Amino acid sequence: xxxxxxxxxxxxxxxxxxxxxxxxxxxxxxxxxxxxxxxxxxxxxxxxxxxxxxxxxxxxxxxxxxxxxxxxxxxxxxxxxxxxxxxxxxxxxxxxxxxxxxxxxxxxxxxxxxxxxxxxxxxxxxxxxxxxxxxxxxxxxxxxxxxxxxxxxxxxxxxxxxxxxxxxxxxxxxxxxxxx
Numbered sequence: 001x002x003x004x005x006x007x008x009x010x011x012x013x014x015x016x017x018x019x020x021x022x023x024x025x026x027x028x029x030x031x032x033x034x035x036x037x038x039x040x041x042x043x044x045x046x047x048x049x050x051x052x053x054x055x056x057x058x059x060x061x062x063x064x065x066x067x068x069x070x071x072x073x074x075x076x077x078x079x080x081x082x083x084x085x086x087x088x089x090x091x092x093x094x095x096x097x098x099x100x101x102x103x104x105x106x107x108x109x110x111x112x113x114x115x116x117x118x119x120x121x122x123x124x125x126x127x128x129x130x131x132x133x134x135x136x137x138x139x140x141x142x143x144x145x146x147x148x149x150x151x152x153x154x155x156x157x158x159x160x161x162x163x164x165x166x167x168x169x170x171x172x173x174x175x176x177x178x179x180x
Contacts, residue, residue, distance in 0.1 A: 002144040003041035009148060012046065013171040019047035020061045028060060035060075036123045038144040039106065049172040052151055052163060055115070057107040057143070069106070076105040076114055090133070103129060106143065113159050117143070131159045 025040050039057070048062045058069035065071055077096055080103075084091040097104035103116040109130070117126040118138070128139040128146040137157025139146045151163050 002142050002148065003038040003045075006042070006144045006148040007045055009152070009168055010046075010051065011167075011169050013169045015172070016045075016047040016170075017049070017172055018043075018059055018062050018064075018067075020044055020059070024061055033060070034123050036117070036126055036142060038124075038142045042144055042147075046170045047172075049170055051147060051170050052166040052168060053171075054110045054163060054166060055107060055147060056109075057115070057147075058105075072108075073105040076108075080114075094136075109160065111161070115143070115146075130157065 020040075020043055022044075025035075025044070042057060043059050043061075048059045048064060048067045050056055056067060058072045059067055060069040062068040080091060080094070081096060084094060095102045097119055101118065101120045104119050105114050106117050107115040109115070113130050113132050116129040116136075118129050119126055124142075127141065128143055129136045130139070131137055135158065137159045139149070139157075141149065150160060151166065151168055154162055154164065
């Protein structure tokens with residue numbers, strides 16, 4: 001339901017790219033990687049690109065390095081863990097995936113915040129945390145519920161701006177990429 005509500009509220013600008021098929025997801029899951037259903041639905045419908053010129057949800061099937069989930073999630077985890085080791089006062093209490101309940105990056109914002117899944121329970125019950133420093137903002141819903149809420153309501157946390165007036169558009173390129 002959360003993906004459908006988001007999908008119905010977003011206009012797609014241009015041609016979609018890198019939209020994984022059901023077979024792509026089955027093959028990935030056969031290798032032991034499972035994702036929440038709304039994430040799979042989001043990427044299978046929208047593909048790789050920008051939501052509201054503000055959110056990038058990394059795609060495990062993207063050939064674009066800065067949009068690829070494997071590449072970006074590994075780099076992000078490595079960076080946060082390195083900072084945590086060197087400066088435990090910053091992120092000393094944060095738990096990162098693959099620890100139970102650990103933070104697993106799934107995207108980013110235009111202003112540099114990381115979107116994390118909080119990996120408690122099964123993937124379809126994962127919730128969202130957002131930020132780049134203390135305190136993280138936590139959301140009790142799924143990724144698509146979080147995106148829909150942020151695009152349509154006043155933000156409840158400290159890390160994100162008011163996006164209610166942002167065009168509800170998905171596009172292959174963000175506003176700054178269009179000028180390249």
